[in-house]
Structure formats: C-alpha cells, structure tokens
Amino acid sequence: MNTAIALIAVLAIAGLITLPSLLGHARDRAIDRQLREAARLESESWVPSAPRPATPRRIADATPADSAPADYTRSATVADRRLDSVGV
Structure with a gap:
C-alpha cells in the first residue's frame, strides 16, 4: 500500500512540475497559429501602395x-x- 501511495505522490509532484511548461507550450502554439493566420490573410489582401512623394x-x-x-x-x-x- 505504501508503494502505491508513494507512486501516486511522485506522479502528482511530477505533474505539478511539468504543468506550467506544458501550459506555456500550448499557449505558444496558439500564438503561432494566430501569427500564421494573420500573415496568410495579409499576404492574400496585399495591395501595392502608392509611391511615396519625393522629399523636397x-x-x-x-x-x-x-x-x-x-x-x-x-x-x-x-x-x-x-x-x-x-x-x-
């Protein structure tokens, strides 16, 4: 019985240690998806701008x-x- 409790305790501590890392990784992937989508939309709707006027x-x-x-x-x-x- 003590072995099962020790195993559960070790797994719980390992989960608590790795949880912030896994959450950060998931957040980074979501941000990467948003950036890729924004870049794709920007490249699809790209319109050349008017030439800049010459500086006096x-x-x-x-x-x-x-x-x-x-x-x-x-x-x-x-x-x-x-x-x-x-x-x-």
Missing part, C-alpha cells in the same frame, strides 16, 4: 553657396541658436 530639397542644397543668404550656407548648431535667441 533643402534650400542650401538647391542654391550655390555664394548666392545663398548667410543663414543657409552653414548649418546652425544648438549653441548658435541659443546665441541668436539672446541677441548676441
């Missing part, structure tokens, strides 16, 4: 340096902007 060029890039105003010939650093804001 900066004025400094579009004009020669000697004809551009002084503000566009060099990039202002943070320190330059601070000095301009205090009037220096």
Whole structure:
C-alpha cells in the first residue's frame, strides 16, 4: 500500500512540475497559429501602395553657396541658436 501511495505522490509532484511548461507550450502554439493566420490573410489582401512623394530639397542644397543668404550656407548648431535667441 505504501508503494502505491508513494507512486501516486511522485506522479502528482511530477505533474505539478511539468504543468506550467506544458501550459506555456500550448499557449505558444496558439500564438503561432494566430501569427500564421494573420500573415496568410495579409499576404492574400496585399495591395501595392502608392509611391511615396519625393522629399523636397533643402534650400542650401538647391542654391550655390555664394548666392545663398548667410543663414543657409552653414548649418546652425544648438549653441548658435541659443546665441541668436539672446541677441548676441
């Protein structure tokens, strides 16, 4: 009788130890199925998007340096902007 109780106890402890792992594995498989289904639906309903508009060029890039105003010939650093804001 003691052997049967010990066997049941060992099996119960083994079940309690492996249960979180098995539940996590089942959850991961469900998430994988959802991801595969979403990817399949996305690939079936894929429509090419319109081309993106060209980005406008900066004025400094579009004009020669000697004809551009002084503000566009060099990039202002943070320190330059601070000095301009205090009037220096």
